[in-house]
Amino acid sequence: MSAVTAKYSMSGSRSRQRPGPLFCFEAPADVLRQRYLTVVFRPDEADSTDRERILTARRALQMVAEGTGDAASRWDRVFREFLLSDDQLALVVRSLHEDQQYESAVLCLESAIRAGRAAPWLYDVLALQMRLSGRPSGQIARVLKSRLDFGISDIPQLLLTAAMLSRFEAWEPAIDTLRDIEQLSPTASAELWLLARSIADKSGDTEAIVWSRCGILRYIWDPGYEREHAEAKRTVQELVARLQNSGDEDAAGLILSRLQSASQIDLQITLRWAGAADLDLIIRDPSGQECSFRRRTTPTLGRLVRETGIAKPASGTREEVFIQPEALSGEYEIAVRFALGEVPSGTAILSITQAAGTAGERTETRSIRLGQEDTLLKTLVNKGRSQLPAAAIDDVQR
Numbered sequence: 001m002s003a004v005t006a007k008y009s010m011s012g013s014r015s016r017q018r019p020g021p022l023f024c025f026e027a028p029a030d031v032l033r034q035r036y037l038t039v040v041f042r043p044d045e046a047d048s049t050d051r052e053r054i055l056t057a058r059r060a061l062q063m064v065a066e067g068t069g070d071a072a073s074r075w076d077r078v079f080r081e082f083l084l085s086d087d088q089l090a091l092v093v094r095s096l097h098e099d100q101q102y103e104s105a106v107l108c109l110e111s112a113i114r115a116g117r118a119a120p121w122l123y124d125v126l127a128l129q130m131r132l133s134g135r136p137s138g139q140i141a142r143v144l145k146s147r148l149d150f151g152i153s154d155i156p157q158l159l160l161t162a163a164m165l166s167r168f169e170a171w172e173p174a175i176d177t178l179r180d181i182e183q184l185s186p187t188a189s190a191e192l193w194l195l196a197r198s199i200a201d202k203s204g205d206t207e208a209i210v211w212s213r214c215g216i217l218r219y220i221w222d223p224g225y226e227r228e229h230a231e232a233k234r235t236v237q238e239l240v241a242r243l244q245n246s247g248d249e250d251a252a253g254l255i256l257s258r259l260q261s262a263s264q265i266d267l268q269i270t271l272r273w274a275g276a277a278d279l280d281l282i283i284r285d286p287s288g289q290e291c292s293f294r295r296r297t298t299p300t301l302g303r304l305v306r307e308t309g310i311a312k313p314a315s316g317t318r319e320e321v322f323i324q325p326e327a328l329s330g331e332y333e334i335a336v337r338f339a340l341g342e343v344p345s346g347t348a349i350l351s352i353t354q355a356a357g358t359a360g361e362r363t364e365t366r367s368i369r370l371g372q373e374d375t376l377l378k379t380l381v382n383k384g385r386s387q388l389p390a391a392a393i394d395d396v397q398r
Contacts, residue, residue, distance in 0.1 A: 056082060057091040064104075071104065075111035089117070090164060093125060097168055102133035120154070121161040123147035124177075128170050155181055155188050162195060171203035179211075187219050187301065194220075194228075210236055210255050214262035218325055221305045233263065265356040266327035266384050269334060271368075272319045273348035277341030279370070281320040286330025286381075291322055300328060300386065327354075327384035336368050336375040346370055352379050 060078045067074040078084075084092070089112060096105040109126040127143045150157065158181050165174035178196045181188065193215040200208035213232035220228050236259045243252035271281045281304070282292040289298040296304040306321040336348060348370060353363040368375050 057088045071107050079115035102129050105129040120150045120157045121164040166199045175208050217262040263357045265325050267324045268353040269322040270351045275343040277343045278339040280337040282335040283322050284333040286328045326386040327381045328386045329384040332379050334377040338370045
């Protein structure tokens, strides 16, 4: 079967029972809701832009199949006459890959690079196709060396590389790429952990599944984080239960310990009040970093995760919540500022919880009398888990 006539089902497997589009495969863009992976719909379900992308990729394949001259020159002609987007190029290569035309995929990618389409993901996918086509190891090594010329500091490009590798079911190198991003900056992008979750689930790799969920619990605190955290805990707990049922208590215990560590919050400070007023919670950590509505995340990974402000009805309860999953040891300074509005009782409730999610969890609650001046308090964290050195804090600030 030629690449021009191959059919695919939504899962990427061949479908001989019913007609289908040339290109149709599942991708985690519905989870990420961003530009790294675009879902390609069936033509009857896609909008006009998606159909045009599919048709352009189809024409490129037809030009190679029907052209004259050697295969490399035919691919060169494609890249002279078509301005293929990354998504269209991925569609073309995926079609060849699914049809086991690995050498054709190699020629396509080599031509793309000759045409100036150099990007890290191209080299990674090219190396993969070279291995599958049986190219000499020396050629593959040269490709990987070229890949290193891009460096490993461009996080958006690394995310794109991992996403593209996942399209070819190259799960291990895709996950390795995501682990590289974690080493660079685990908090740089929520997409890191959502993409890691998607790839880990598709790979079936138990370690990757646990790693991705623990990352979500530690680093995703965007609006709606409660839903992502609940799914992460549920998935790992189900995995632990399966291991326990199979008698592998040691493995279950290790994973459960990782889950508990990822779920723990060393310090949570919650300010609650009622009435049409705006109060501000301002936290200064032992390193001198301040977290407030002006700066919701600090270099030491303290975060203001909820700030209801004055927008809700007067009868509603409002709150501001600061968390530091891995707190610094030392004294935290807390300021409660009465910005504007009216609090009928003239008071607010401040709750300070340490070691949340552990057997040693403890909460202190204080009633705050509101006035024109800030109310100042302090709390001491004796055994914070943060190992972030001062030099690392300075690096983040720069």
